[in-house]
Amino acid sequence: MVKRAVVNRRKCAYCGACVAVCNLFATELIETFLEINENCNGCGICVEVCPMGALSIMEV
Amino acid sequence: MFDVVVVGAGPAGSMAAKTCAERGLNVLLIEKRQEIGTPVRCAEGISKQSLGKFLKVDKKWIAAEVFGAKIYAPDGTEVVMAEEMAGNEVGFVLERKIFDRHLARLAAKAGAEIIVKTAFVSFERVGDKLRLKMNKMGERWEVETKILIGADGVESRVGRIAGIIKTLKKSEIESCAQYLISDIKIDESYTYFYLGKNLAPGGYAWIFPKENNCANVGIGVLPSMAKATAKEYLDKFIEKIGVKGKIVELVCGAVPVYGEITTAVTDNIMLAGDAAYHSDPITGGGIANALSAGYHAGVVAYEAVEKDNFSSSFLMKYDELWKTDFGWKLGRNKKIQEFLLKLDDDMLNNLAKSISGINIREMSVQAIITELVKRNPSLIEILRNF
Numbered sequence: 392m393v394k395r396a397v398v399n400r401r402k403c404a405y406c407g408a409c410v411a412v413c414n415l416f417a418t419e420l421i422e423t424f425l426e427i428n429e430n431c432n433g434c435g436i437c438v439e440v441c442p443m444g445a446l447s448i449m450e451v
Numbered sequence: 452m453f454d455v456v457v458v459g460a461g462p463a464g465s466m467a468a469k470t471c472a473e474r475g476l477n478v479l480l481i482e483k484r485q486e487i488g489t490p491v492r493c494a495e496g497i498s499k500q501s502l503g504k505f506l507k508v509d510k511k512w513i514a515a516e517v518f519g520a521k522i523y524a525p526d527g528t529e530v531v532m533a534e535e536m537a538g539n540e541v542g543f544v545l546e547r548k549i550f551d552r553h554l555a556r557l558a559a560k561a562g563a564e565i566i567v568k569t570a571f572v573s574f575e576r577v578g579d580k581l582r583l584k585m586n587k588m589g590e591r592w593e594v595e596t597k598i599l600i601g602a603d604g605v606e607s608r609v610g611r612i613a614g615i616i617k618t619l620k621k622s623e624i625e626s627c628a629q630y631l632i633s634d635i636k637i638d639e640s641y642t643y644f645y646l647g648k649n650l651a652p653g654g655y656a657w658i659f660p661k662e663n664n665c666a667n668v669g670i671g672v673l674p675s676m677a678k679a680t681a682k683e684y685l686d687k688f689i690e691k692i693g694v695k696g697k698i699v700e701l702v703c704g705a706v707p708v709y710g711e712i713t714t715a716v717t718d719n720i721m722l723a724g725d726a727a728y729h730s731d732p733i734t735g736g737g738i739a740n741a742l743s744a745g746y747h748a749g750v751v752a753y754e755a756v757e758k759d760n761f762s763s764s765f766l767m768k769y770d771e772l773w774k775t776d777f778g779w780k781l782g783r784n785k786k787i788q789e790f791l792l793k794l795d796d797d798m799l800n801n802l803a804k805s806i807s808g809i810n811i812r813e814m815s816v817q818a819i820i821t822e823l824v825k826r827n828p829s830l831i832e833i834l835r836n837f
């Protein structure tokens with residue numbers, strides 16, 4: 392089990408705030424689709440900057 | 452082989468591409484979205500002066516003209532800013548969906564190639580040039596270029612991969628949410644700003660008119676200080692001041708509030724606009740600086756190609772240009788922002804009261820600070836110690 396950011400796509404407003412603060416390049420915004428890759432270490436900074444509260448950290 | 456590849460067709464990128472192409476360079480502008488200008492991530496306000504520097508104002512992309520600004524302290528104390536000449540517009544609220552496309556078309560008209568749905572992925576150095584790896588409509592694609600201009604906005608992949616900038620911390624970025632509200636009743640000749648630690652921690656809320664009873668109503672908060680999401684703060688703000696109307700659009704976004712970076716260049720690469728954290732640390736405004744930075748980067752790219760010199764020491768000419776143009780203001784305003792962040796609501800109310808009723812004749816942060824210092828001489832010492 393590892394900690395990872397997970398996105399609720401129905402909340403995500405695809406603004407890229409989470410991309411800007413991720414120094415592992417774990418978040419990538421492709422048009423309206425936010426992708427979170429295996430670089431993610433679950434640090435949670437993206438959760439804090441998301442204007443919509445669309446991200447959370449979960450054990451996966 | 453391109454002379455210049457520009458990444459990102461926002462104001463910075465289109466202005467850079469236009470400037471290079473006008474001077475005869477072989478320019479490619481890539482944009483990762485399939486539609487330039489949408490979705491919008493902006494409140495669309497810009498001063499008349501900064502827009503006029505680069506563009507002939509065209510009603511097609513102007514949503515509204517504004518004649519002043521009203522700022523509200525937490526207790527409702529009002530500070531009014533308007534220019535000397537009553538009835539003279541001082542700013543515009545743009546229609547960025549149209550504005551950004553217009554700028555890209557100007558770049559195209561000047562001779563730049565443009566490709567949409569094409570994202571910059573990474574680069575490698577080949578001799579004194581660069582090979583760029585991109586994803587073009589789902590396929591891998593590579594091109595070579597002498598110069599790369601990263602105008603890829605707050606996501607700033609180019610700058611971070613090149614090691615020019617560090618990733619933003621949560622105290623260096625505003626998290627924003629905004630509604631376009633229709634059937635709203637406001638005096639449309641002003642823009643409105645609302646301050647308060649509880650209302651918008653580390654940021655502010657705004658109402659920017661877009662005519663015909665429409666307005667951008669939004670908020671920015673600093674995640675290091677906020678206790679909820681920007682959207683939650685926005686909903687609370689709307690309830691508190693009793694904005695009535697119908698929400699016809701949701702906009703989210705982030706703005707760097709970093710201050711002045713040491714350098715925006717490395718060998719072969721320059722950054723412009725939000726990618727170089729060029730937005731203002733107090734207002735979050737970044738369109739004007741993005742246009743200026745794009746222009747300066749374009750000029751230096753042209754000179755570099757002329758001289759066949761793409762080294763960072765040559766490109767540093769660009770640093771000089773943007774820093775003397777507006778960079779110094781970013782540094783100063785970062786210090787003022789840090790001071791403002793320390794004020795509690797009572798202190799904000801008192802400062803606002805000290806200048807309430809005075810008509811501030813110029814629409815700028817500088818003008819407010821000057822008035823504040825005049826009436827609160829102790830501020831000079833405080834600001835000096837920053």
Ligand SMILES: Cc1cc2nc3c(=O)[nH]c(=O)nc-3n(C[C@H](O)[C@H](O)[C@H](O)COP(=O)(O)OP(=O)(O)OC[C@H]3O[C@@H](n4cnc5c(N)ncnc54)[C@H](O)[C@@H]3O)c2cc1C
Pocket residue numbers: 458459460461462463464481482483484488492493494495496497569570571572602603604605606607608627628629669702703704705706723724725726730735736737738739741
């Ligand atoms: C809610 C909000 C309100 C704002 N209000 C105002 C305001 O009222 N006035 C003001 O002056 N400023 C405002 N700003 C700031 C302003 O929007 C930005 O400063 C401005 O858009 C910066 O322009 P730019 O060209 O640097 O970047 P952007 O306009 O962000 O353009 C960057 C472009 O690069 C593209 N891109 C990103 N990555 C890649 C890649 N890997 N490959 C290819 N393309 C890529 C993006 O899709 C985008 O089109 C606001 C910002 C927000 C979030």
